[in-house]
Amino acid sequence: GENVEQHPSTLSVQEGDSAVIKCTYSDSASNYFPWYKQELGKGPQLIIDIRSNVGEKKDQRIAVTLNKTAKHFSLHITETQPEDSAVYFCAASMSGGSYIPTFGRGTSLIVHP
């Protein structure tokens, strides 16, 4: 089955800096890669996703890149703000069928004001 590794487990940055979270996956058939943000005591919220037919996607301060050959994808947050502090999860799955995503273990991002 699919295996998703996520690094780092904790990331501490100063407000205004950039933050990068990296994930690798094992199943080359995976073609959908969502990223979720989970604030304390809440459920994960989908913040951006990418499909394997594109290499990069951007939404304001958030961008995701995908390297299918190397089987890794990354989340980039620019101009970080304290409200970006949360746990971020990557996931990988195959579209079609029952679609069951495999999640990484999460990255705790702390943005210091």
Add this chain to the structure above:
Amino acid sequence: NAGVMQNPRHLVRRRGQEARLRCSPMKGHSHVYWYRQLPEEGLKFMVYLQKENIIDESGMPKERFSAEFPKEGPSILRIQQVVRGDSAAYFCASSSTGVPTYEQYFGPGTRLTVT
């Protein structure tokens, strides 16, 4: 437009009791997924249901756990004879019947504590 709703938000049960967790998907969504999250870990898939059907239960323990999604009403995750190891946050997510069906939207979770 209400999101995914789960109740209760917190549930305390003694060992041996039953726990019932409810999930109402987003309006227009008929796919429901249940996940378990242990402290400082990612989400582990348990079961995927559509109305009146279990599509994939490969992540759900064979004993004590069951799930349903009836024609009317919320999806229910039922844990019988709970043990301390069942203490976790349980999240459900829903997705639409349209294409693409990739995007899953999560509820706020039910935090189960077994004493």
